Amino acid sequence: MNTDNPADGTQDAVILDLDIGDDKYGFGQSIVRALSDAEGELEDIDKQIEESIATLNSLTPQCDRIDYALAAASGALCGIIDVFLVGKPGQSPVGKVTDRWYEERVKDFARLCGWNKGDGTLSSAIRHLGKRFNVPYDQRGAGDAASQISEINMRNHHFKSLGHNPTLLGLFFSVLDQFSNTSHFITLGELRSIQEADGKFHLYGHDVPSKLFCAFVNWFGHILSDVSGSECGKGRGLGIPSPIWCWTNDVIAIKQALHIPASDFDKAMNKLALRIYEEGFDVRFQTAQAIPVLINELFVRLMYSVRRAVQYLIATDKESRSSTGLWQACEPFANATARRMLTVAHGSFCLVDLADATIHGLAGGGNVVEFVIRLNVIGIGRFAISLYGEASRGFKSSHVEEKIYFLRRKRIVAEDYVAGLRVLADLYDDEQLLTLVDDLKKSNAYKTAFEKSVRLAEKRRVPEERILRTKGDIDAYFLGGNNGQ
Numbered sequence: 001m002n003t004d005n006p007a008d009g010t011q012d013a014v015i016l017d018l019d020i021g022d023d024k025y026g027f028g029q030s031i032v033r034a035l036s037d038a039e040g041e042l043e044d045i046d047k048q049i050e051e052s053i054a055t056l057n058s059l060t061p062q063c064d065r066i067d068y069a070l071a072a073a074s075g076a077l078c079g080i081i082d083v084f085l086v087g088k089p090g091q092s093p094v095g096k097v098t099d100r101w102y103e104e105r106v107k108d109f110a111r112l113c114g115w116n117k118g119d120g121t122l123s124s125a126i127r128h129l130g131k132r133f134n135v136p137y138d139q140r141g142a143g144d145a146a147s148q149i150s151e152i153n154m155r156n157h158h159f160k161s162l163g164h165n166p167t168l169l170g171l172f173f174s175v176l177d178q179f180s181n182t183s184h185f186i187t188l189g190e191l192r193s194i195q196e197a198d199g200k201f202h203l204y205g206h207d208v209p210s211k212l213f214c215a216f217v218n219w220f221g222h223i224l225s226d227v228s229g230s231e232c233g234k235g236r237g238l239g240i241p242s243p244i245w246c247w248t249n250d251v252i253a254i255k256q257a258l259h260i261p262a263s264d265f266d267k268a269m270n271k272l273a274l275r276i277y278e279e280g281f282d283v284r285f286q287t288a289q290a291i292p293v294l295i296n297e298l299f300v301r302l303m304y305s306v307r308r309a310v311q312y313l314i315a316t317d318k319e320s321r322s323s324t325g326l327w328q329a330c331e332p333f334a335n336a337t338a339r340r341m342l343t344v345a346h347g348s349f350c351l352v353d354l355a356d357a358t359i360h361g362l363a364g365g366g367n368v369v370e371f372v373i374r375l376n377v378i379g380i381g382r383f384a385i386s387l388y389g390e391a392s393r394g395f396k397s398s399h400v401e402e403k404i405y406f407l408r409r410k411r412i413v414a415e416d417y418v419a420g421l422r423v424l425a426d427l428y429d430d431e432q433l434l435t436l437v438d439d440l441k442k443s444n445a446y447k448t449a450f451e452k453s454v455r456l457a458e459k460r461r462v463p464e465e466r467i468l469r470t471k472g473d474i475d476a477y478f479l480g481g482n483n484g485q
Contacts, residue, residue: 035421042414045407052404059397061340068344070303075345078296079352086288088373089280090236095288099236102228102284109224126225133221135174136198137163137183140230149194151187155238158226159277160185162253165246166223166283169253174219175212178203186249189267191256227283238277242286244377245273275369290378293349297382300345301332336393343386350376350383 063071085094103122107115110125113132117124130138140157151160158164162184163174173184183197203218205211229237248270252262308330316325332338353376361371457467468474 031421031425035418035425038414038418038421042411042418045411045414049404049407049411052400052407056397056400056404059336059393059400061336063337063340066307067304067337067341070307071300071341071344072348074296074299074303075348075350076352078292078299078345079349079356081295082289082292082349082353082376082379083356086292086376088370089282089285092285092288094291095285098284098288098291099228102239102287106224106228109221113221122228126228126230129221129225133218133225134201135163135178135218135222136181136201137161137174137177138222139183139194139197149185149187149192152185154230155278156274157185158230158238158282159241159246159249159274160187162186162249163219164223164226164240165249166240166243167246167250169250170246171216171219173253174222175215178215178218179211184253186252186270189252189262189270191253236280238280239282239284241273241277241282242377243283244286244381245277245281248273272368272372276373279369279373281373286378289376293346293376293379293382296345296349296379297342300341301338304338304341305330305332339386339389339393343383343390346379346383346386349379353379 086092087095089095106122106129107125110128111117113129115125115128138157138161139152140154162170163177164170165173177183177197178201181195181197181201183194185192185194203211204214223240227239229239248266251266252270255262255266309326312326312329313321353374357371357374360374361367364370454467454469468477
C-alpha cells in the first residue's frame with residue numbers, strides 16, 4: 001500500500017506483501033526504510049527550527065529600560081550640541097573649526113602640488129591650485145563669458161556651474177566641458193551652456209584614456225581649490241556646494257537632457273537650495289552638521305558595549321572568560337539591540353533639531369530658508385536609514401516567524417507519521433513468534449508453541465472466542481468438536 005509522507009509532501013510505498021512458504025513467511029523491508037527516512041526528515045525539521053529560532057533572535061532587539069533611556073539621553077544631548085554649537089553658517093562655533101580644518105587641508109594639498117607658500121595665505125594657496133588645475137567652466141559672470149547668462153555672479157557660480165558640483169553628474173559635466181571647451185550652468189530652472197568658454201584652455205593627454213585621466217584630476221584638484229572659497233572672496237567666502245542639495249541641479253539637467261520640462265516643484269527646490277547656499281550652507285558647514293550626528297552614533301555604540309562588557313564580566317567565571325566571548329557579548333555593530341538604540345538616539349536627536357529649526361523659522365515670520373539652514377539634514381538622513389533598517393528587520397522577523405510556525409506544524413505531522421510507522425513495524429515484527437512452526441515440528445514443547453500462537457492471535461486482534469488456547473482446543477477444532485469455530 002502507499003502512504004502519504006506529510007513531512008515533505010511525497011509518498012512512500014509501504015509494501016506489506018507476504019512471502020509465504022510451506023512453513024514460514026516473510027515481510028518486505030519497506031516499513032523499516034520508510035521509518036528511517038521519516039526519522040531523518042524529522043531530525044532535519046528540528047535543525048531548521050533551531051536555525052530559524054537563532055535567526056529570529058538575532059533580528060529581535062533585547063533592549064531594556066536603561067538602554068532606551070541612555071539612547072534617548074544621548075540623542076537629546078547631541079541635539080543640544082547641534083542647536084548651540086552648530087546652529088547656522090556664520091554663527092557656528094563648530095563651523096569655525098571645520099572652516100579652519102578645510103583651510104589647512106587646502107594648504108597641505110597646495111604644498112603637495114608645488115606651492116612654495118608665497119605670502120603663506122589661503123588666497124595664495126587657492127591661486128596656485130587654480131592655475132595648476134585650470135578648467136574652462138570657471139566663469140563668474142563679471143565681465144567674462146558667463147556675463148551673458150542671467151543671475152551668475154561671484155557668490156553663486158560654484159553652485160550654478162555643474163562642473164563645480166561634487167556629484168557624479170558634476171564630474172560628467174566637468175569632463176564634458178574640458179573635452180569640448182564649454183561651460184554648463186543651471187539658472188532660472190534651465191540648463192544653459194557656453195560654447196568656446198575659454199580660448200586659453202588646453203586639456204593635456206595624447207589619447208582618450210589619458211585625456212579622461214587628466215580631466216578627472218583637473219576636476220578633483222579644482223574642487224579642492226574652491227572648497228574654502230575663491231581666491232578673491234571676502235570674509236568666509238562660499239566654497240563647494242553641499243552634495244545633498246546639488247541634486248536639485250541634477251534633476252533639472254537630467255530632465256532637460258530627456259526633453260522633459262522642469263516642474264514648478266523642481267524650480268522651487270532649486271531656488272531654495274541656491275538661497276541656503278548663498279547663506280553659507282556649503283560642504284564645510286555640512287561637515288559641521290555631521291559632527292554631532294557622529295558623536296551620537298559613537299556614544300550609543302560605546303554605551304552598549306560598556307554595559308554588555310560589564311554584564312559579561314559579572315556573569316562569567318574567570319576561568320570561562322575569553323576575548324572571543326567578550327567580543328561576542330559587547331560587539332556593537334551587527335546586532336539588533338544596538339541598532340534599536342541607534343534608532344531611538346537619532347530619533348530623539350531629530351526631535352530636538354526639528355524643534356529648534358521650527359522655532360527659528362517661526363520667529364523669522366515663517367522664514368523657510370532659516371528653517372532649512374538650521375535643519376540638520378545629515379541627522380535626518382541617518383534617522384531615515386535607521387527607520388529603513390527597523391522596517392527591514394521587522395519584515396524579515398515576520399517571515400522567519402511564519403517559517404517557524406509552518407515548520408512546527410510540519411513536525412507534528414512528521415511525528416504522527418513516524419509514530420504510525422513504528423506501530424506498523426511493531427505489529428508485523430513476528431520473527432520470534434513465528435518460530436512456533438519449528439517448535440511444533442521439532443519438539444514436543446506444546447505449551448511454548450501454544451503460548452506463541454495465542455500471543456500471535458492476540459496481536460492480530462483475533463476475536464477472543466476464536467482463539468485456541470490449549471491442545472484440547474486444537475484437537476477439538478480439527479476433530480470437529482468445536483462446532484466449526
